[in-house]
Structure formats: structure tokens, C-alpha cells
Amino acid sequence: MKRRNELEKIALTQPKLLQTLVENRRVFNLDNCELNVYESYQQAYHIPLTFNDLVITSMVRGKKVMHLFDKPSFDYLPGETVIVPANETMIIDFPEAELQTPTQCIALAVDAGYIHQTVDYLNNYYNAADEGHQWKLQFNQYHFENDTEVSALINKLIRICSSGNGDKNIFADLNLKELLIRLLQSQQLQQVAQETAVSGSNRSRHHFVLQYIHEHLTEKIAVDALSRKAYLSRNMFFKWFRDQFGITPLEYINRERVTMAKKMLAIPGNSVNKVSAECGFTDANYFIRIFKKTEGITPKAYQMICTR
Template structure:
């Protein structure tokens, strides 16, 4: 999870209990830290540039144009086009549990540079160019995006003569990762509803349906009717992850689901989720979930057995 560093608290002034704003500016971006210390509803907020909003602490209810309302929780982000009007509720904010959220506004030209860089490396498989979303894209941060946001908070709040250079490089990486995350999300949705619509969606669906089988690049490239090198390059370019990484993600999702079943042992969950090595399964599970499979299962069972209030 992203956290605010001590420099933020040293320099911020608490002037209002609802969406108190601390602003840090650089040449091509501005970082806003918003903190709310009491319950509130229908707070309006708008930026004149594209913005990434990312929750740090607490809970918001977001009401956005042409998007169903949703709960906004730590570890989640939403990318918004310029001039998008946000209506925000704070149902749980208090002095003891303030809501904290960052809003990173991008310079349009810098944003387009990152998009152009992706297009220079290759168009999408359907021949379309990469472009920044013009609607509200809500997603859960992966490890890489969390690390970039954490680093940006530090750069914006430190006093370094080259901070603009550092921030520009990170902003470019952040934008590219968001674009690939969005692209992957679109393919995943299509893989459930229209798996035969394109090669990537078909392969994602094939992986899920054969998750316990020996899934090799050779086999997947054959299913996509592509050469191994072209398939691997296209998959990584459009989803931001390798085919093997995606297979591991899907096997971990399945294992997590199985471990929530009180009747399923850790060993049975391992065997049913397609992993070949128990030690590797335990290691990769702990790396992704910060809990071993056994600890995850115990915690899951405790939550299920907790009496209702």
C-alpha cells in the first residue's frame, strides 16, 4: 500500500476538516494530497488536466459521470479525463480515522509523449493506436504502480535540484503501466463474453479453461496462430505482463478461492490449481499475498467463523 512520508506531515497545514489540500508542483505535474477528518457528502472536485486519484487511507464513495457509483478503497486508483466533475461522499471519515487520497494531475503534452512512445514500439494487434482513456477507469494497483506512486510522493516532497527529471521518468513509466493495465482489463472482460473476437482474448480464455494443464509458450502461440516470438512480444506489449506471469496470476486466484473452502487442505488447493512445485507455490503465494497459504487459510476461516455483530 502507498503511505505518506514524514515530510508531508512536517509541511502540511490543516485548514479544513473536509478535503484539506496539500499541493506540490513540478514542471509537468502536480501532486495533491487530500485529507478528510469528518463525515461529509456530495463534495465536488474537478481538475483541468487528466488526473490519477489513488486512495491511501479510509473510504470514499465516488459518483462520476457515466459510471455507476463505487466504493473507493486503499490500494485502488481511478484515472479521469480533464474537467471530469467528481462528487464524493465520506461515510466513515473521523479525526481518528481520516480519509487520505492523492490526486496526481498530468501535463497533457507529457501524457501524449508516453502514449507516443508506446505507439512507436508497436500498434495494438487490431491495428489501432494506443491512446489515453477518455472515460473513468477504476482499477486495483499492482505492485509496480504502488512503488511508482510511493516514489513520486517522496520526489514531490523532497528538496532535490533534479526532482523534475526524476518525476518525468517515473510519470512516463506510470502512464505506460496504466495503459497496459487498462488494455489487459479490456481483454479479460472480452475473454469471458467474446473470446473469439481477437487472439489475446482467445488465449486468456484458453488459459483459464486449461489452467491445470502444462501451458507452454509453444502451445499458446499455436492457439493464437502466431509465431512464438511474435505472440510473446504482442502479449507483453498489450497486457504489460508475460504469458507465464498471467498463468501464475490465474493459478494463484484459483488457489486463493480453493483455500477459502474449509474442507480444502493447502495441499489439495496446491494440486488443484496447476502448480508443479509445492515449495514454489508457497513462496509465490506469500510474495503476492504477504501470507503463506496456511496463514491465508487460517485467517479466512477465522473471518468465516466470526460471530455477526
């Protein structure tokens, strides 16, 4: 199944310029980051790769199998991003790489001082004093499915870093800061959602709001009710939610409903209309539109893949 929010394809290295058929590397250096483009043209296993700085990697073509943090290995596919701390060795397999179908991956190594500046910025300007939350990169959450904004930022950074523009450090700085903030917000959302599932809603307004959403996911969820849970006005609630999690409340609700719908569509006999209604969508056409936007295919097509 084609994944959504894949990166734009990067031109492959000309064959006569290849230095190696496994993890051939092109590098573009900037003031605060280093863009590496890796390509592999033959099967290989247990290839180590380590960076001295934190690295943001994203798959462009093909498939790798990643071994990280003594965790179970996982398939790494286009439309996904992985972050790895400095001096952590990735062990990588290339089970499907061939001359005609190479893998291609970017690795954006980011200066530690720049990361600290960005995290300090978030703690100074995107924190409510009464919540006691401190922004920080977490490596218990390191594997992401790209959203539209993350893909757009990475695509833009690739174009900037590989260009000959004399001002590219300025533009890279702006886009890199936004990318880091998006990833931090995504981690924040994952962390709060996991904590809410385990221990309920009695920790912070983050947990109260997500708990309420999940308890009422199959019903109509009023924004005023969410605002009250957060003890904020309607307008301030929208801004707070976006600042904390990087998406709007409606985007989060729809995303969780689509996740529920995918499980139901995998059960033979469930119609699209039934799944739509039971997942809290009042309009089946709206459900189909949101599902396709999120998953890249219609609910019916997804159901056919799951049940064939």
C-alpha cells in the same frame, strides 16, 4: 484484511497548518503534472472534486466511498488507484475519517499534451502493424488494484514532486511516462480479458492467447503452445506479451490461478493441497509462495478469514 502494494505513508500536515478538516490540500507543481495531497480529519459526505486535467489518484490512508460516472459507488482503499478524465466531478464520502485516523489520498493531475505524447509513443513503438490496435486511455476501466511496479512508480513520483531537487522535472517526466504506460497496459489486459470471456478468441492474437490460457488454466501450460497461438518465436512472444500487457505470461497465469484459488478457498472443507492441485499448481509450497506474494497472506490465513 491488509491490502498489498499500498503506498508509503506521507507525513501528515501539522495541525497548526491545516486550512480545513475535509480535503485539506497540499500541492506541488511541475512542468507536466501537479501533485496534490489531500487529507480529511472528520466524517463528511457528498464532497465534490473536479480537475481540469486527467487525474491519477491513489489512496494512502483510510477509506473513502467514491461516486463516479453514474456507476454504483465503491469503497476506495489503500493499495488502489483510480483514474478520472478532465472535468469529471468525483463525489466523495468520508465515513470513517477522524482526527486520529484521517484519510489521505494523492491526486496527480497530468497535462493533456503530455498524455497525447505518451499514447503516440506507444502507438509508434509498441504496436504490431497487423493487429489494428490503437492505444488509448479508457474510462470504462478506471479502478485498479496497484501492482508492485505501479506502487513503486507512484511512491517515487511523490518523492520527486515533493523534493527540492532542481532536476526533479526530468526525473518526474521519466517516471510519469512509465506510470502512464503501465496503466494503459493494465487497461489493455482487462479489456482483452473481458472481450475474450464474452466473445471467444477469434478477434486477434491477444484473444487467442488469453483464451488458450483460460481453457487450460488447471493444466500445465507450455510456453511453446502460447507462442504458437501468437504466431511468434518463444523469445519474441515473451517480449510481445510484456509490451502489450505489462506483465509476463507466467505472472498472468499465476494471477488467474490465484483468483480461482480464492474462490475455492472460500468453500468450507477444501484443503490448501486440494486447491493447489485443482488450480494447476504442481507444488503446494510454490502455490503458497505465489499466493502470499499476490495477496499478502497465506492461503490458510485467507481461508480462515473467509470461513469464520
